Amino acid sequence: MLIKSIFTIKGHICKSLLSPQTSSRASLALNLLRAYSSDSKMSKRALIFLAPGYEELEFISAVDILRRAGIDVSIAGIPDKNPVLSARNVAIVPDISLSEAFNAGTFDVLLLPGGLGGSKAMAESEEVGKLLKDQEANGRKVAAICAAPTALKAHCIGTGKKVTSYPAMAAAMKEGGTYDYKEDDVVVDGNLITSRGPGTATKFALTVVKELLGEEKACEIAKAMLIKF
């Protein structure tokens, strides 16, 4: 007869089937170690915020491309799990609510799509701020596009780093000298990935894939989607 033990490592639920003979503390610790060391081979996890007024193309490019790459994507609705309206009234149903995101384990990347309304909502959300600060403090990735880098600034994320944003947000991002502002389509500085707008959304999402899973995977996805990358 087998005894099933379930434990959580780095946000992943790991199931281990142990025989009675090996169900000692030592073997449990061994299994824990094995699961931990193989963590890099486990599916990467992304949390994508869905806030009222999000830019449709920026949101969906991220979900589409990250899921094609095999990344485990959770869409967190702000404020809750009800359908969220985009800047142009497309209603999308989130996977989880923002508060559920706190109990969903850790994510390899938190991704903030743009859109004026969505970015304002993320900038004003204390919960988004907490998740971002925890993400940064633990050396994990944050990605924001278009107007969303202003939400990073509102929560004091990525201070001193190279960033970009939608051109109309450049002045707000430059103000106070918080960042080293660039005008490239996508800017990567350590764990921070930023980009400019709908026209750079696929390149942005592919860069997130590249940073998490390598260039080969990003190029494979781009090729299947007929995107030059």
Place this chain on the structure above:
Amino acid sequence: MLIKSIFTIKGHICKSLLSPQTSSRASLALNLLRAYSSDSKMSKRALIFLAPGYEELEFISAVDILRRAGIDVSIAGIPDKNPVLSARNVAIVPDISLSEAFNAGTFDVLLLPGGLGGSKAMAESEEVGKLLKDQEANGRKVAAICAAPTALKAHCIGTGKKVTSYPAMAAAMKEGGTYDYKEDDVVVDGNLITSRGPGTATKFALTVVKELLGEEKACEIAKAMLIKF
């Protein structure tokens, strides 16, 4: 006191405020004529199908770009108004059901996003076939991208015209010599607009805008979205 009369012309609900003095049959006919002649200045209308398994980026690029251009877009859910799951499990809530589309007046363009599941569902839908045949018979536009041109073929739409599709669908599209197959990103032949895949989705949607509202409007939208067009 004013008498409100409501009448429908070419699918648009027109409200006319008439005084009792002018509420004769003659003046009604005159107002009808005025509304009809000014129809070209009225908002263009698009119906975009949302079928289970749709390709996310192709669907949302069309909605985003057409609505930015001021086109009145209705999202028709297949089979009904419940949230429809994409190829990668994004749940989007349609504006209307497919059967409601029959009573929603005429549309300047019917647009079919790709995705294997979505294209199969559209190919198998008698209602989609009826809408497409009516659209073609009345000289109005049809647009399809990626795998969706196979749904056009299933309903015998655009026979003899130049078309393109996702490369993997080229053989199926060429079979039987129904079409003059091309490999351009976007192919326009009369009222038929076809395109290749997610990587050509914004160019496809901008071409639909160009065909309906002119190049200037398409370029204005592209510029605001940081898209080269």
